[in-house]
Amino acid sequence: MKTAITELFDIQHPILNAGMGRIAYPEMVIAVCNAGGLGVYGAGSNPPERVREDIRRIRAATDRPFGINAPLALPNAMENVKIALEEEVPVINYSMGRGDWIVKRARTYGGKVMASVNSVKLAVSAQKHGADAVIAAGHEAAGHAGDITTFVLVPRLAELLDIPIIAAGGVANGAGLVGALALGAEGVSMGTRMLLTNEGVVHDNFKQRAVESDVDRTLYSNKFDGHMCRVLNTPGPERIYNGKQSLNPVSIFLQSFGIARELEQPYLKMFSDVLRKGPKETFAMMRMARMLKMGTLARDTGDLEHGQCGAGMSVGLVHDIPSIAEVIERVVAEAEESFGRLAGLMERDVVAREAAAAAGRSISSAAA
Ligand SMILES: Cc1cc2nc3c(=O)[nH]c(=O)nc-3n(C[C@H](O)[C@H](O)[C@H](O)COP(=O)(O)O)c2cc1C
Known part of the structure; x- marks a missing residue:
């Protein structure tokens, strides 16, 4: 191709x-x-x-x-x-x-x-x-x-x-x-x-949950990290989605060492960045850090209750966990099949038109 x-x-x-x-x-x-x-x-x-x-x-x-x-x-x-x-x-x-x-x-x-x-x-x-x-x-x-x-x-x-x-x-x-x-x-x-x-x-628990999820099992909101964002519907993000886990300045301060660790930033550097950027940016960064932390949980511990994992609606089209080489080989083979199916539709149409022309009839009656 x-x-x-x-x-x-x-x-x-x-x-x-x-x-x-x-x-x-x-x-x-x-x-x-x-x-x-x-x-x-x-x-x-x-x-x-x-x-x-x-x-x-x-x-x-x-x-x-x-x-x-x-x-x-x-x-x-x-x-x-x-x-x-x-x-x-x-x-x-x-x-x-x-x-x-x-x-x-x-x-x-x-x-x-x-x-x-x-x-x-x-x-x-x-x-x-x-x-x-x-x-x-x-x-x-x-x-x-x-x-x-x-x-x-x-x-x-x-x-x-x-x-x-x-x-x-x-x-x-x-x-x-x-x-x-x-x-x-x-x-x-x-x-x-x-x-x-x-x-x-990502941990096998999340892979398994994703494979069992249909196309409607994602959550889409700007409550996760401040931008509209789509993730797999699991209890952690669901609580944020339903407003049951809000961030407040005290909790942010208490968590700030953990957040610096999550962002893999030296604490003092993060602190000075925060002072420079002002409260709005700080809040956005904290939300982002919370999601990263939940993502680390999903990846490392498979904690379905508290972790989070990004996923699109296409999660409902995924039914197994193969290797990447298999995915690419399969996608190419399926694409060839789809092209073949489409070419078949075109051929049927051409045959129908030719038949209609030969018989002097309309294409819809020839196709029928
Ligand atoms: C777990 C996960 C993490 C993602 N992280 C990023 C990222 O760091 N940067 C980015 O530009 N897009 C990121 N995306 C979004 C993808 O770039 C892409 O737009 C999206 O996955 C396409 O939709 P699909 O999941 O249906 O294939 C992420 C997607 C997933 C599933």
């Missing part, structure tokens, strides 16, 4: 893993790259020196191109992007911020830049800022999903943009890939599907 995305990134299949923070570690990136897709490392709020080490690990394990995702609003993100640029990572994927400076620096070594967007406005400005591609995440998506569904966002962006679009949100199988291509995308990025694999580092 050749698309603008396979050409742009020099990969075999137009398939990416989402650069999920604290999930898309080197093992996942290497597996996606070796299976012919574009592996994207999730820098999240990881400490910069760890990010540098991980980039070098990926490079040592594969000679295929790979990417790094950095949500610019998170602590450590700016430093992490600078490290990725110093290390000349082939593809930089930014979100939650402005990326023109990244484009400028990446150009100096031939690096490519993708912006993750969830609205028309963000996509248009990413193109204006020089991004080579956008990852467009529809309402169905895990994490910071917007209001507009993938089915509408992707074709609208295809009308508006000159750069290629990678569809995200709701894609978990070959039919999703073919659907996305039909809508005008040139590739897909999968989060939930890639999370629920052997290489996805």
Whole structure:
């Protein structure tokens, strides 16, 4: 399959893993790259020196191109992007911020830049800022999903943009890939599907719960980390969703050492950042830290009562926990099947038209 995305990134299949923070570690990136897709490392709020080490690990394990995702609003993100640029990572994927400076620096070594967007406005400005591609995440998506569904966002962006679009949100199988291509995308990025694999580092309890969950078992709210965000419906996030677990300044202060640890930030640095940024930003950071802490619980202990795990509506399309290599192989095979089915529909239509023409009848009566 050749698309603008396979050409742009020099990969075999137009398939990416989402650069999920604290999930898309080197093992996942290497597996996606070796299976012919574009592996994207999730820098999240990881400490910069760890990010540098991980980039070098990926490079040592594969000679295929790979990417790094950095949500610019998170602590450590700016430093992490600078490290990725110093290390000349082939593809930089930014979100939650402005990326023109990244484009400028990446150009100096031939690096490519993708912006993750969830609205028309963000996509248009990413193109204006020089991004080579956008990852467009529809309402169905895990994490910071917007209001507009993938089915509408992707074709609208295809009308508006000159750069290629990678569809995200709701894609978990070959039919999703073919659907996305039909809508005008040139590739897909999968989060939930890639999370629920052997290489996805969330605890088995959450993997099992996710596999048992149908498409309606996610929660979407801005109460989790201050931005509209979609997670798996489990008791921890459900309490926040229902307003039963609010943050207050006293609890924030009492938890501040734990929060610094969670953000992997020196306490004094976090404290001075907080003073500089003011109360609104502080509150946002605390909410973010609470979610990260719950995410660590989900990953390390599998505590279904108190942990949380990002998941999109596509969780209802995932029924097993295979390896990443199997996922990619399967998605490609299913896509071929879908193309075949569609070609079959077209053929039937052509046969019906020919029959109608020969008999001088209308196409509907010939088809009948
Ligand atoms: C566990 C998890 C963590 C995520 N973390 C990030 C992240 O750090 N940065 C980011 O841009 N998107 C993140 N996302 C969102 C994905 O990039 C993507 O938009 C989404 O997963 C697509 O929808 P899907 O899950 O239906 O494939 C995350 C998604 C999941 C499931």
